[in-house]
Amino acid sequence: MCNKVSGFTKKRVTRIFPYALLIICVLATTGPFIWMLASSFKHARDISTLVPNLLPVDKVTGKIYVPTMENYEQAIEYLDFGRMFLNSFLITSIITILNVLFNSMAAFAFARIPFRGKNPVFYVMLASLMLPYPAVLVPTFYIIKVMGMLNSYQGLIAPNIASVAAMFLMRQFFRTLPHEIDEAAQIDGCSYFRIYWNIALPMSTPILATSAIFTFIWHWNNYIWPLVIINSTKFYTIPLGLGLFVSGPAELKKHMMIAGAVLAVIPVLIVFLIFQRYIVKGFVTSGIKG
Amino acid sequence: MAITEKAKRKIILNLTGYLFLGPLLIYFIVFQAVPIFMSLYYSFTNWNIGQSVQWVGLKNYLDLFFNQVSYPYFWKSLGVTLKFVLLVVGGTVVVSLFMAMLLNTVKRSAAFFRVAIFLPYVTSTVAVAAIWKWLYDPLYGLVNYFFSLIIPNFQNVAWLKEEKYALAAFAIMVIWQVSGYYMLIFLARLKSIPDEYYEAAQIDGANIWQSFRHITLPMLRPATFYVLITLFIISFQVFDIVYILTKGLGDPNKSTLTYVLELFNHAFRYNEMGIASAMSFILFIILAVVTAIQFKVVPQDV
Numbered sequence: 001m002c003n004k005v006s007g008f009t010k011k012r013v014t015r016i017f018p019y020a021l022l023i024i025c026v027l028a029t030t031g032p033f034i035w036m037l038a039s040s041f042k043h044a045r046d047i048s049t050l051v052p053n054l055l056p057v058d059k060v061t062g063k064i065y066v067p068t069m070e071n072y073e074q075a076i077e078y079l080d081f082g083r084m085f086l087n088s089f090l091i092t093s094i095i096t097i098l099n100v101l102f103n104s105m106a107a108f109a110f111a112r113i114p115f116r117g118k119n120p121v122f123y124v125m126l127a128s129l130m131l132p133y134p135a136v137l138v139p140t141f142y143i144i145k146v147m148g149m150l151n152s153y154q155g156l157i158a159p160n161i162a163s164v165a166a167m168f169l170m171r172q173f174f175r176t177l178p179h180e181i182d183e184a185a186q187i188d189g190c191s192y193f194r195i196y197w198n199i200a201l202p203m204s205t206p207i208l209a210t211s212a213i214f215t216f217i218w219h220w221n222n223y224i225w226p227l228v229i230i231n232s233t234k235f236y237t238i239p240l241g242l243g244l245f246v247s248g249p250a251e252l253k254k255h256m257m258i259a260g261a262v263l264a265v266i267p268v269l270i271v272f273l274i275f276q277r278y279i280v281k282g283f284v285t286s287g288i289k290g
Numbered sequence: 291m292a293i294t295e296k297a298k299r300k301i302i303l304n305l306t307g308y309l310f311l312g313p314l315l316i317y318f319i320v321f322q323a324v325p326i327f328m329s330l331y332y333s334f335t336n337w338n339i340g341q342s343v344q345w346v347g348l349k350n351y352l353d354l355f356f357n358q359v360s361y362p363y364f365w366k367s368l369g370v371t372l373k374f375v376l377l378v379v380g381g382t383v384v385v386s387l388f389m390a391m392l393l394n395t396v397k398r399s400a401a402f403f404r405v406a407i408f409l410p411y412v413t414s415t416v417a418v419a420a421i422w423k424w425l426y427d428p429l430y431g432l433v434n435y436f437f438s439l440i441i442p443n444f445q446n447v448a449w450l451k452e453e454k455y456a457l458a459a460f461a462i463m464v465i466w467q468v469s470g471y472y473m474l475i476f477l478a479r480l481k482s483i484p485d486e487y488y489e490a491a492q493i494d495g496a497n498i499w500q501s502f503r504h505i506t507l508p509m510l511r512p513a514t515f516y517v518l519i520t521l522f523i524i525s526f527q528v529f530d531i532v533y534i535l536t537k538g539l540g541d542p543n544k545s546t547l548t549y550v551l552e553l554f555n556h557a558f559r560y561n562e563m564g565i566a567s568a569m570s571f572i573l574f575i576i577l578a579v580v581t582a583i584q585f586k587v588v589p590q591d592v
Binding site for chain 1: 320322323324325339392393403417430432435533537563566577
């Protein structure tokens with residue numbers, strides 16, 4: 001009897017134990033976000049407390065009050081967040097559309113069209129995957145400067161219009177499409193355009209979606225490139241703007257930094273939660289291949 | 291001149307091929323191929339923006355390696371970066387593998403846990419910096435608060451301002467940000483290990499540790515190798531978070547002055563493009579060697 005009970009509880013414990021540990025992990029990863037969100041709704045003077053409190057409590061009276069939006073209002077006004085949001089949205093959207101188009105076109109060429117010089121070009125591009133970004137940062141800056149695109153939308157977009165890594169992933173996918181579809185094209189080269197547009201693209205929407213989401217999130221978050229070529233706040237993106245609160249002239253405005261961080265995270269969070277299925281799957285398939 | 295039907299088709303195929311490839315090819319030439327050769331060329335010059343370029347041979351490289359007076363932080367930044375790489379690679383592998391193994395044992399709410407743990411990975415580094423600046427706050431930060439709960443008479447620490455802790459504090463931020471991604475990679479691999487292996491081991495009387503040591507670890511090897519190399523490469527290039535939180539200085543006392551931060555400073559703070567180009571090319575060589583090891587060891591499916 002006694003044995004039976006302890007066996008039963010032991011089994012339950014071993015079943016619950018991983019959940020308990022996972023909840024701790026989840027608290028570690030999401031806790032800081034919740035803490036930021038909670039702090040963002042407090043009055044500036046109530047944010048810093050010796051004992052942490054998720055609720056907005058007045059420091060003087062000790063009473064809980066209705067969450068305030070004043071930090072958001074101040075942050076938006078101070079930084080012209082609306083403008084930065086539009087900049088980020090515009091640039092990231094254009095980059096994403098161009099990437100999906102150009103990468104899929106090239107991937108299609110490599111996967112399906114037998115043209116001269118295909119293999120050498122492909123292997124040179126493959127080798128470029130090992131180029132670290134900072135190693136080409138200085139010359140890329142110079143090229144953009146020579147082209148007269150410092151401090152401009154074109155300058156933010158131009159060096160990011162395509163990606164060899166993303167093209168490589170799409171090519172892997174296009175190669176798995178049935179071969180019958182391009183037998184028709186053997187007769188007439190022009191119909192490759194039709195195959196690409198009417199067959200290959202519709203058949204690969206999941207991989208295109210995954211790639212688009214990656215690209216969007218990656219460039220939405222990009223910091224170093226705008227930092228290098230932009231110095232007028234007119235062209236500031238969200239990460240650059242938020243940077244001003246973290247270590248720029250507005251460093252001491254902690255309440256605005258917290259609200260700004262929440263504002264910066266929300267768009268990516270929405271994209272992530274809507275498309276999380278694609279993302280989680282896409283990251284894994286792309287990762288394992290490497 | 292009569293062009294045969296076959297030759298005509300070939301021309302059309304080539305044209306079509308390059309038409310499809312065109313935009314990416316132009317991008318590739320202008321923003322990948324040309325820049326890396328420019329890095330190489332300018333690394334042999336005393337190039338500063340706005341001045342004429344003079345060939346100086348190996349001077350930049352020799353100065354970086356041996357001239358401790360003019361370039362005191364080259365070796366320092368390499369050392370800082372290697373220390374940082376060790377912390378991030380070690381920490382991330384342990385944390386992400388641990389979380390993957392936990393997730394592999396549960397069925398209910400697995401999707402929720404995956405998403406929640408992955409969340410920091412899609413957050414921008416600037417937002418991560420903002421979040422952690424607040425968590426590390428010397429007076430009101432949660433980190434100090436938790437330590438004060440565990441350790442009696444705990445004295446608050448300014449984590450980002452003390453030479454002893456700053457680099458590790460940065461490593462923790464990066465581990466926090468990226469572990470979810472590597473967790474997913476480990477998880478995908480763990481799922482592919484057949485249950486029969488563990489059942490057989492259990493029948494043979496193996497305990498949990500022995501199963502882990504003799505089944506899980508060997509089966510994970512390709513994934514582990516990929517994770518190690520990728521982590522090495524990304525953590526070697528750390529820049530954003532250190533730049534933002536130290537205003538590009540790598541303080542306290544240059545203890546967080548990473549290689550790319552030093553490269554960036556030479557290029558855009560001191561206007562020494564020649565030196566920055568040499569550092570770019572050295573970085574390229576270091577990471578090319580590491581990547582070559584990966585291509586050599588892990589079979590590639592091209």
